[in-house]
Amino acid sequence: MFRNVLIADSGKGHVEEMVRMLRDIPTVRQARFNLLHVVPEQVGESFTEHSQKAAGIAAEAVLRLGLDPGEVNTIIRQGDTKQTVLKVADELNSDLIVMGSRGMNRLQAILSNSASQYVFQLSTRPMLLVRDDLYIRHINRVMVTIDGTGVGDNALKLACELVRDIPGGTLTGVHVSRQEITPSRGGKSPAEETVGKAIQRARAFGVELTTVQRSGDVGRMVCAAAEELKADLLVIASQDRRPVVARGLVDIDRLLGSSVSDYIRVHAPAPVLLVREPEGRS
DSSP, X not given: OOSEEEEEOOSOTTHHHHHHHHHTSHHHHTSEEEEEEEEOGGGGGGHHHHXXXXXXXXXXXXXXXXXXXGGEEEEEEESOHHHHHHHHHHHHTOSEEEEEEOOOOHHHHHHTTOHHXXXXXXXXXXXXXXXXXXXXXXXXXXXXXXXXXXXXXXXXXXXXXXXXXXXXOEEEEEEEESSOOOOOTTSOOHHHHHHHHHHHHHHHTTOOEEEEEEESOHHHHHHHHHHHTTOSEEEEEEOOOXXXXXXXXXXXXXXXXXXXXXXXXXXXXXXXXXXXOOTTOO
16 A cells, blocks of 8 residues: 655654554555655755754654654755655655645645645645644544546545554545436436445445535535544545646646645645545546
8 A cells, every 4th residue: 555655744743643543554554654854945054953953853753653763764855845845755756745734725825835735736646634733543434535536546445445454444435516416317316326336446445435425515515524424534536736847836826726625635624645646647
């Protein structure tokens, strides 16, 4: 499932608690963990001094995570945090990025140059975002969005692999239609057909999928369902992605637009694991 995990640790928030809980899952425990600490560009000639402090911070984080220092790849880099996280993730070919977030809305995130929001928008790799205002006790009740797309199937597969290794873990799929759709002559609506296929796909992975269906605004309905069912982790599929050429630009239209994934990032009552279609696929 996850073989190469990149932890972008600021030393704040609940990222470390989440990593510890992930490591309780047998398949995740076998992954290679990489801990990244970024020294700001502004330190200039004092980089050596700051890098030594950063190494100390990283070493303390490794101890808090309960990891064997000899088995953790600690990386100290100087640069812009958001660009550096993306670059290091590419270098390592990471299959999961874990970052903390202050949960700011789009405009606040842009004005404060939020690293996690930027990475969330641009990364084509799975990313687990852990907001500072969320307290996570365990990972047991997992929820996944169901949309019938290829990337949606990828998210469902990942969620099944997670739950399958959690003793007593449950998986709920949520499908949201933007408006009520009447059943066809065969008796099933498109939403029911999509949900039915997801149930069969989950069973193929050895997981029983419970489903809920809603209609209305997708982001709001997903967050409401996660709140209602007290989800510990929300896995979402998103086809929203800015093109690679936009990595050096501030895409205000996308950042301030009606991105479902960005709404869920800010408002979800649980940590969000975002899955996107990798670059190069149609």
